[in-house]
Amino acid sequence: MTGLLVRRVAGALGAEITGVDLAKDLADHAVIAAIRSALVEHQVVFFRDQQLTAAEQVRFGARFGPLNVHPYVSGMPGQPEVMEIIKEPEDRINFGGGWHSDMSFLEKPAIGSILYAVEVPEFGGDTLFASQAAAYDALSPGLKKALEGLNAVHSASREYSSSGHSAQKRAGMQVAEADGYVGEFMHPMVLTHPESGRKALYVNPAFTLRIEGWKTTESKALLDYLFNHCRYEGFTCRFTWRNGSIAFWDNRSVWHFALNDYSGQRRHMRRVTVDPPHEAVAQDGRSVAAAVSATEPASDRLAVGAARRDRAAGPNDGVSRPGEGQHV
Numbered sequence: 001m002t003g004l005l006v007r008r009v010a011g012a013l014g015a016e017i018t019g020v021d022l023a024k025d026l027a028d029h030a031v032i033a034a035i036r037s038a039l040v041e042h043q044v045v046f047f048r049d050q051q052l053t054a055a056e057q058v059r060f061g062a063r064f065g066p067l068n069v070h071p072y073v074s075g076m077p078g079q080p081e082v083m084e085i086i087k088e089p090e091d092r093i094n095f096g097g098g099w100h101s102d103m104s105f106l107e108k109p110a111i112g113s114i115l116y117a118v119e120v121p122e123f124g125g126d127t128l129f130a131s132q133a134a135a136y137d138a139l140s141p142g143l144k145k146a147l148e149g150l151n152a153v154h155s156a157s158r159e160y161s162s163s164g165h166s167a168q169k170r171a172g173m174q175v176a177e178a179d180g181y182v183g184e185f186m187h188p189m190v191l192t193h194p195e196s197g198r199k200a201l202y203v204n205p206a207f208t209l210r211i212e213g214w215k216t217t218e219s220k221a222l223l224d225y226l227f228n229h230c231r232y233e234g235f236t237c238r239f240t241w242r243n244g245s246i247a248f249w250d251n252r253s254v255w256h257f258a259l260n261d262y263s264g265q266r267r268h269m270r271r272v273t274v275d276p277p278h279e280a281v282a283q284d285g286r287s288v289a290a291a292v293s294a295t296e297p298a299s300d301r302l303a304v305g306a307a308r309r310d311r312a313a314g315p316n317d318g319v320s321r322p323g324e325g326q327h328v
Contacts, residue, residue, distance in 0.1 A: 002034045008042065010237035013131040013254065015042035022047060022246065023056045032063045035248075039112065040195045044129045044237070044249035044256075051244055052116055054082045054270060061114050061272035068103065068110050068273040072160050085115075085269040087260075094267070096258035099130065099231055100206035102251045102273060105156040107185045112274040114248045120241045124262030127239050127247060130255040133200040134235040135226075136190065144190075151186040151212040152203050152223075159206045186212055191252055200253035201230060230255065 003019045015038055026032055038045050052060070054076055061067050067081040073095075076082040087094045103110035115127075136144070160182070189211070191202040205227045210219040239247055249256060 002028070002031045004031065004034050004038075006038045006042070006045075009046070012134040012235045012237065013043040013129060014046070014237035014239075015044075016046045016048070018048070020047070022050050022060050023052050025059065026063060036064065036195075039248060039250055040193070043131055043133065043254050044239075044247060046239055047246040047248075048242065049244050050116070050246050052246075054079055057114065057116055057270060057272055058082060061274055064112060065274040065276065066278055068275045070103075070273070071106075072156065081272055083271045083273070085267075085271055087262075087267045089264050089266055094258055094260040096127075096256070097260045098206055099204060099227070099255045099257045100159075101132075101202070101204045101255055104154045104187065104202070104204060104251070105159075105182075105185065105207045107183070108276050109154075109187065110251050110273045111276050112248060112250055114246065114272050114274070116270045117241045117243055117245045117268075118270055119266055119268040120243055120245075121262035121265035121267050124259060124265070125241060125267045126259050126261075127241070128236055128257040128259065129239065129247075129249060130231055130236045130257075131200075131253060132202065132230060132235075132255060133193070133198050133253045135230040135232070136199050136201045138229070138232075138235075147189050147201075150189045152189050153184050153209045153212060154187055154207045155182060155184040155209055156207065157182045157184070158209065184209070193250075193252055198253070201226060202252070203227070203230075204255055 005018045006015050007018075008015050017035065017038060020026075020031060020035070035045065058067065058079060058081060061081075069075060069080045070083050073083050074080075076084060085095050101109070102113045139147075187202055189201065189203055190199055192199050203223060203226055208223060210216060211222065214222075239245075
């Protein structure tokens with residue numbers, strides 16, 4: 001027994017975990033294993049009343065895998081893997097204000113995100129989560145069969161373009177635009193979770209551009225249907241933040257949406273994002289360039305973006321394809 005208590009918060013996904021102080025150096029592998037098991041089962045887990053420094057959040061996140069350095073958003077000075085998500089009272093647009101799966105635009109997408117509430121508004125600012133495993137389960141047998149073997153193209157080119165939602169200027173964040181050197185990567189439209197074996201849809205409105213081998217109009221028809229299906233209320237849960245709250249979600253089977261309903265108030269969050277285990281990168285020009293852009297701090301991009309475009313290896317028309325209440 002680890003002393004943790006796991007309590008479900010909704011039917012489709014979500015559980016709150018109590019009985020652990022995440023600021024401590026959790027050397028007890030049983031505790032980390034129990035949190036991982038709850039994450040895999042419930043897809044998103046929540047913690048309350050935590051007091052974490054940025055370094056402690058990094059230490060906790062690293063227990064689950066290598067941490068991501070966001071390619072477009074500047075991290076904290078000296079800790080580039082920590083992304084501060086801030087909406088100042090004068091900002092109109094928030095960050096993450098649309099349904100998406102974090103980092104699906106990378107060749108090796110992130111497996112999990114850990115978001116910590118530093119300062120929350122008096123009201124509003126909740127986050128919605130949607131189970132893509134539940135969304136897949138609800139499909140007809142015929143559509144499930146049709147989706148097997150299909151790949152979709154993911155890219156940051158739209159969301160982080162000059163007109164994209166994520167790249168809009170905010171007083172408290174530095175965000176670089178995906179300007180000419182962003183890659184496109186193939187991912188299966190149905191993922192089988194490597195730990196649970198459960199299948200989930202893996203497309204999202206922010207970063208999925210089209211279906212491999214389909215015309216744009218054909219892709220749009222199916223993707224629009226899936227996007228509408230995937231955000232059905234019965235597949236979701238909603239988390240109301242308090243200072244010191246943490247949400248840890250599985251990007252392999254979960255969408256999320258940060259609500260922007262707190263005009264004139266400040267919201268300050270910190271995120272670390274867990275990558276899959278390191279693997280060798282294929283040595284063709286486009287893959288190497290994409291791998292470099294995926295790990296280069298956004299601050300470097302802001303400073304030397306033009307120089308990087310001159311150094312980029314190969315054109316951007318290539319697409320990289322994937323290989324085939326409980327105590328614990």
